[in-house]
Amino acid sequence: MSYKFFPHTDDEMQAMLKTAGVKSLDDLYQDVPQELQLKKEYELPTAMSEIEVRRFFDGLGMGNITMRTFLGAGYYDHYSPAVVQDILKRSEFLTAYTPYQAEISQGTLQYIFEYQSMMAELTGMEVSNASMYDGTTATAEAMMMAVANAKKRKRVLVSETISPYVLRVVKTYAKYQGIQIDMVPAKDGVMDRDALKVELEKDDVAGVIVATPNFYGILEDFTGIADLCHEHKALLIMNCVATALSVVKSPGEWGADIAVGDGQSLGIPLNYGGPYVGFLCTTKKLIRKMPGRIVGATKDADGKRAFVLTLQAREQHIRREKATSNICSNQSLMALYVTIYMGLMGAKGLKEVNSISYSNAHYLAESLVNTGLFEMAYPDKPFLNEFAVKTKLNIDELQQYCNDEYMQCGLKIADDTLLIAVTETYSREDCDDLVDACVTFNEEKEGK
Amino acid sequence: MNPYAGAHGELTGLMIMRGYHLERGDVKRTKVIIPDSAHGTNPASSAVCGLDVVVVKSRPDGTVDVDDLRPLLDDTIAGMMMTNPNTLGIFEHNIGEIAKAVHDCGGLMYYDGANLNPMLGKVRPGDIGFDIMHINLHKTFSTPHGGGGPGSGPVGVREGLEHLLPNPRVIKIEEEDYDYFKLECSDKSIGSISGHLGNFGVMMRALAYILTLGRDQLKWVGPLATLNANYIKESLKDVYELPIGGVCKHEFVYDGLKDKSTGVTTLDVAKRLLDYGFHAPTIYFPLLFHEALMIEPTENESKQTLDEFIRIMRVIAQEAKDDPEMVKTAPHNTPVRRLDDTQAALHPIVTWRELVADNQ
Numbered sequence: 001m002s003y004k005f006f007p008h009t010d011d012e013m014q015a016m017l018k019t020a021g022v023k024s025l026d027d028l029y030q031d032v033p034q035e036l037q038l039k040k041e042y043e044l045p046t047a048m049s050e051i052e053v054r055r056f057f058d059g060l061g062m063g064n065i066t067m068r069t070f071l072g073a074g075y076y077d078h079y080s081p082a083v084v085q086d087i088l089k090r091s092e093f094l095t096a097y098t099p100y101q102a103e104i105s106q107g108t109l110q111y112i113f114e115y116q117s118m119m120a121e122l123t124g125m126e127v128s129n130a131s132m133y134d135g136t137t138a139t140a141e142a143m144m145m146a147v148a149n150a151k152k153r154k155r156v157l158v159s160e161t162i163s164p165y166v167l168r169v170v171k172t173y174a175k176y177q178g179i180q181i182d183m184v185p186a187k188d189g190v191m192d193r194d195a196l197k198v199e200l201e202k203d204d205v206a207g208v209i210v211a212t213p214n215f216y217g218i219l220e221d222f223t224g225i226a227d228l229c230h231e232h233k234a235l236l237i238m239n240c241v242a243t244a245l246s247v248v249k250s251p252g253e254w255g256a257d258i259a260v261g262d263g264q265s266l267g268i269p270l271n272y273g274g275p276y277v278g279f280l281c282t283t284k285k286l287i288r289k290m291p292g293r294i295v296g297a298t299k300d301a302d303g304k305r306a307f308v309l310t311l312q313a314r315e316q317h318i319r320r321e322k323a324t325s326n327i328c329s330n331q332s333l334m335a336l337y338v339t340i341y342m343g344l345m346g347a348k349g350l351k352e353v354n355s356i357s358y359s360n361a362h363y364l365a366e367s368l369v370n371t372g373l374f375e376m377a378y379p380d381k382p383f384l385n386e387f388a389v390k391t392k393l394n395i396d397e398l399q400q401y402c403n404d405e406y407m408q409c410g411l412k413i414a415d416d417t418l419l420i421a422v423t424e425t426y427s428r429e430d431c432d433d434l435v436d437a438c439v440t441f442n443e444e445k446e447g448k
Numbered sequence: 449m450n451p452y453a454g455a456h457g458e459l460t461g462l463m464i465m466r467g468y469h470l471e472r473g474d475v476k477r478t479k480v481i482i483p484d485s486a487h488g489t490n491p492a493s494s495a496v497c498g499l500d501v502v503v504v505k506s507r508p509d510g511t512v513d514v515d516d517l518r519p520l521l522d523d524t525i526a527g528m529m530m531t532n533p534n535t536l537g538i539f540e541h542n543i544g545e546i547a548k549a550v551h552d553c554g555g556l557m558y559y560d561g562a563n564l565n566p567m568l569g570k571v572r573p574g575d576i577g578f579d580i581m582h583i584n585l586h587k588t589f590s591t592p593h594g595g596g597g598p599g600s601g602p603v604g605v606r607e608g609l610e611h612l613l614p615n616p617r618v619i620k621i622e623e624e625d626y627d628y629f630k631l632e633c634s635d636k637s638i639g640s641i642s643g644h645l646g647n648f649g650v651m652m653r654a655l656a657y658i659l660t661l662g663r664d665q666l667k668w669v670g671p672l673a674t675l676n677a678n679y680i681k682e683s684l685k686d687v688y689e690l691p692i693g694g695v696c697k698h699e700f701v702y703d704g705l706k707d708k709s710t711g712v713t714t715l716d717v718a719k720r721l722l723d724y725g726f727h728a729p730t731i732y733f734p735l736l737f738h739e740a741l742m743i744e745p746t747e748n749e750s751k752q753t754l755d756e757f758i759r760i761m762r763v764i765a766q767e768a769k770d771d772p773e774m775v776k777t778a779p780h781n782t783p784v785r786r787l788d789d790t791q792a793a794l795h796p797i798v799t800w801r802e803l804v805a806d807n808q
Contacts, residue, residue: 004665005590006672007750013675016751020678020695025671028678028695029570031539036576038569047662056659057652074643098596101728103719103782108595117799127798130596133452136643144496165643168615172639176463176498262643273644274452275598287796293596297803298792301777301785310792316455316492317733321501326492329453329586331647333594 004047068430069408070364072386072421073215074135074163075276078243078353079425080267084340093336098329102308103300109307112295112332115339122245122342123259124252125281130293131335132278132327135262136169139209139239141280141291141325142258143170146207146235147179148324149289153206155180157199157234159191161214166239170209184208189378189388190220200232207235207258212251213244216419217361217386218378226255235286242266242279242338244384246350247358251281258282267341268334277334288314291325356424357385364422364431365389371439377417386421388413393442401441407434449602450614450646454562457582457601458493458529463638464580464605464612465527465556466497471612471636477526477555483512485535485734490560499526506736510536510692514545521549527556531563532576533697535734535742537677547577556580561601564588565746566674566697569667579606588669589654600650611636616645672747673698676754680743683758687765691737698746704739705768712768712775714739719786720767720778724760 008016013025022028029037048056069077088094092107099105099112112130119128132138143156156174158167160183174181184196191210199205208229213219222238229236237258238251243265245251251259264276282290288311296310316323345353365387368374377388391398395412402409410420422431451457462480469477480499482490484506491501502525505516511534528550532540540546547557559573559581565588567573573581585591586599593599605613615633658666674697681690681700688702704714718728718741730742745754768775779785797803 003668003672004661005748006665006668007748008672008675012751016675016679019682020675021682022678022695025675028671028674029539031541031695032571033541033544036544036571038572038575042569042663042666044663044666045659047665048659050660053656053659057656093595095592096595097593097727101718101722102787103779103784104722104727105595106783112595113798113800117801120799120801126802127796133456134643137452137456137641165640168640169642172463172614172641173496175639176466177496178498272648274642274647275649276643287798294796294798296792297797297806298788300787304784306784306787308787308789308792310789310796310798313793315488317488319492320488321491321495323488323492323495326455326459326489326496327453328455328489329597329599331452331594331598332596333592334598336595 065406067403067406067408068426068433070410070420070422070434071408072217073411073419074165074241074262075270076241076243076265076385076421076423077270077425078265078267078423080269081341081344083344084267084337087340088333088337093333099309102306106307108332109295109309111336111339113297113307115335116295118339118342119279119281122242122250123240123279123281124250125256125259126284127287127290128279128281129290130295131330131332132280132292133331134274134276134278135239135260136166136278138260138262138278138280139166139237140170140173141327142237142260143174143179143207143209144177144325145258145282145286145289145291146237147177149235149286150206150233153204154178155182155205156207156209157182157184157196157205158209159184159211159214160186161189161191161216161218161220162209162211162239163215189216189218189381190214193225196225197228200228200234203232205232205234207237209237209239211239212248213241213384213386216378216388217383217421218381219248219384222254243350243354246347247354248384257286263334263338266338267345268337275331275334277331277338287311289324290314292327292330353424354384357422360422360424360426360428360431361385361387363428364420364434367431367435368438371435373438373442385423386419388417388419390416391418392416393438397445398438398441402434402437405437407437409434409437449618449651450640450642451582451601451603452642452646453597453599454582454584454587454601455489455493456641457584457603458489458560459496460601460603460614460638460641461558461580461582462493462497462499462529463641464603464609465558466499467612467638468556468609469526474554476524479524480526481517481520481528481550483530483534485510485736486529486531487535487560487562487733490529494529510534510538510736511540511542512546514542514549517546518549521553521555523554525550525553525555527558529558529560531560532573533563533566535563536692536701536736537696537699538692539697543576551577562587563698566670568670570670574604574606579609580604585650585654590657591650591653598647598650600647600654602646602651612638614638614641616640618645669747670698673745676745676747676749677743680745680754680758684761687762688741689739699742699744701734701737702741702743703737704741705765707765707769710768710772712772714741716775716778717741717764717768720764720775721760722779723781724763726757726760
C-alpha cells in the first residue's frame with residue numbers, strides 16, 4: 001500500500017499494531033459499535049495528482065472574470081508589495097502553531113507584539129489584542145464588551161451611517177445575547193447628534209457604535225460625542241477603515257473607548273472576503289474586558305526580555321462560560337501581513353497611499369459630476385477615497401454595461417445612489433475610462 | 449462556510465440550535481448540556497449564544513455518565529454539545545443511547561469537530577445521531593495554523609435545518625443546459641455572522657487537500673492517526689501514568705510521570721521536551737486529572753519520529769529521577785528560558801510604547 005502523506009510502510013505498520021496490542025487497523029475501532037461504523041466509500045473523486053489538482057482549480061478560475069473595480073464598502077483594492085506574501089510563506093510563520101510554548105515561539109510572539117504596537121499607534125488607543133476574525137465580528141465583540149462593562153444595561157445604539165454589512169453581524173450577535181440594538185438616524189449622511197442625545201439621556205445605553213469614514217465615505221465630525229457618551233456612562237465604539245487612520249483624526253483623539261474595524265485596507269489583497277483581519281483596540285482601563293489573545297512583554301529566568309501570551313484568565317480555555325468571549329483561533333498570519341505592510345510603508349508611505357487615493361477619488365467625483373449625469377449625494381461633506389453619487393441613470397443597467405467593459409462601477413446603495421471607491425492602484429486614465437463608460441452608456445440609451 | 453474558526457463554528461451551530469427552537473415558538477429551551485471533559489470553548493460559545501450551561505459528569509472510564517445525564521433532560525434543554533471521541537481520546541460508545549435520550553426530550557445534538565480526525569474513513573457524525581456540527585479545517589483538513597490563525601469552521605446540519613444556516617450562502621441552480629452557482633440570503637436564516645463567506649482562502653487549501661487524498665486515501669487518515677496514538681500510549685505506559693486503558697482514538701492522556709516522588713510535574717516534562725526539539729503537548733487539560741499530558745501525534749508522523757519521541761520521553765523520565773532540579777528548571781537550550789507569567793499578567797506591557805516607558 002502506498003499513501004500520499006502517510007509515511008508508514010507495511011512492515012512498520014505491523015510492528016506498531018503489535019506494540020499497540022491489536023491485530024489490524026480495524027481492531028483499533030473495536031470500541032465503536034459496528035452499527036455506527038461507516039460501511040461505504042466517501043462520495044468523492046479518487047486521489048488526484050498535483051497536476052490534476054492544479055487543472056481543477058485553473059478550471060474554476062476560468063469561470064471568474066478579472067475587472068478593474070471601483071467597489072469599496074469596507075474592502076479596498078490597495079497595492080500589496082510582493083515581499084509581504086514572500087515573508088508570509090516562510091514556514092516559521094505559515095505553519096507555526098499557536099504560541100502557547102513561549103520559549104520556542106518568540107518570533108511569533110514578537111510579531112504579534114509589533115502588530116499590537118502598530119495598531120495601538122494607528123488608532124491612538126493604549127492597547128490592542130492579537131487580532132480578531134474580521135471587522136464585522138470585532139464590532140460585535142466590542143458591543144459585547146460595552147454590555148459587560150455596563151453590567152446591567154443591555155441597550156446599544158448604532159449610527160445609521162455604519163456599513164450594513166457590519167450592522168447585520170452586530171444584530172445577529174445581539175439577538176442571541178438579548179441585547180437591544182437601536183439605530184441613531186442619519187441626517188445629510190452623518191449621525192444626527194440631537195437624536196443621539198435624546199437616546200443617551202434615557203441613561204440605559206451601554207455603548208454607542210459610530211463609523212469613520214462612514215459607509216458613505218464621509219469623515220464625520222465627532223467633536224463632543226465622547227463626552228456626551230461618558231456623561232451618560234456609555235462607551236464610545238468607533239468602527240474604522242484601518243488605512244484611513246494614518247491621515248484622519250484617530251479614535252483615541254476623538255476620545256473613543258474602543259476602536260474596531262477590518263485591517264484589510266492595510267495591503268491585504270481582495271480575496272473573496274477572507275482571510276482578512278479584524279482589530280480591536282481599547283484603553284488600558286478596559287484591557288481585562290478585552291476578548292482574544294494578548295501578547296505581553298516580560299522577563300525570563302535569566303532576566304532576559306521575552307514575550308508571552310498574557311491575561312489568559314479572561315479567555316475561554318481558563319474561564320469557560322465566564323470568559324470575555326469565545327474566540328480562540330484568530331487571524332494571526334494576517335496580523336503578520338499588515339505588520340509587514342505597515343513596516344514597509346512606514347507612517348510616510350501610509351500617508352502617501354491615502355493622499356493618492358484621495359486625489360484620485362476627488363478627481364473621479366468631479367469628473368462624474370461634470371458629465372451632468374451625476375451629483376454628489378452629500379455635496380458639503382468631506383470624504384477620503386469613497387463617495388456616494390446620485391444619478392437618474394438606471395444603475396442596474398449601468399452596472400451591467402460597465403461589467404461588459406470589465407469594470408465594476410460601484411455599489412448600488414439606493415435606487416438612485418451609487419457608492420464609488422478609488423485607491424492608489426488606479427490612474428487618472430482608469431478614472432477617465434469609468435467616466436467615458438458612463439457617458440457612452442447614457443448616449444446609447446438616449447440614442448435608442 | 450461563513451464561520452472563521454472552530455469557536456466561531458460552535459457559536460454559529462448553537463445559534464442554529466436556538467433558532468430551531470425559537471422558530472417553533474419554544475422559548476423555554478435555554479440550556480445546553482456539556483460534559484465536564486469538554487474544552488473551555490464549548491461553554492464559552494454557549495454563553496455568547498445566550499445559553500446556560502449544564503455540566504454532565506464523566507464516568508471513571510472518561511465517557512459521559514448516561515445515568516447522570518437522564519435527570520438533566522427536560523423541556524428547558526436546547527440540546528447537547530459533545531466531541532466524539534471526547535477530549536480523553538475515548539470514543540463515546542453510548543452515543544446512540546445519549547442521542548436518543550436528548551432527541552426524546554426535544555433537544556438537538558451538536559458535534560464539536562475538534563476531534564474529527566480519527567473518525568475519517570470510519571464514522572460520520574451524521575450517522576451516529578448528531579444534528580449540527582462544525583469542522584476545523586485547520587485541524588482535520590491540514591490547512592496551515594499560521595501561528596494561531598486563520599482557521600475555518602464550516603458548519604453542517606441535518607436535513608430540515610439548512611434554512612437556518614448563516615447568510616449569505618452559495619446555492620447551485622440546475623438549468624436544463626447547464627448548472628450555475630449564486631449567492632443567496634434568506635430571512636429564515638439565523639442571520640449573518642461574518643463579513644462574507646468566511647476564510648475563503650483557507651477553504652481552497654482544505655479542498656486541495658481533500659482532492660489530493662481522494663476517497664481512496666482520505667479513509668486512512670483516521671486509522672493511521674489512531675495507530676500512531678496507540679503506539680505511543682502503549683510504549684510509554686510503564687513510565688507515565690495511564691489512567692484509562694484500552695484502545696484510544698487519535699489522542700490520549702497520561703496523568704504525569706508514574707513516579708511522583710521526584711516532584712517533577714507535567715509542566716516540567718513539557719518544558720524539557722522543548723530542549724530536545726519536540727513541541728510540548730497540551731498540558732493540564734482535560735481537567736479530569738491533576739497532571740494531564742495530552743498526546744496527539746496525527747497520521748502524518750513517521751514511526752521514526754514517534755520512536756524518537758518515545759526515546760526522549762523515557763530519557764526525561766530517567767532525568768526526573770537522576771536530576772529532578774534540572775528538569776524542573778527546563779528548558780535550557782531554547783532562545784529564552786522559563787518566563788515570568790505572573791509579572792506579565794500583573795503589569796501588562798502590550799506595546800513598544802509601554803515597554804520603553806517601563807524601561808525608563
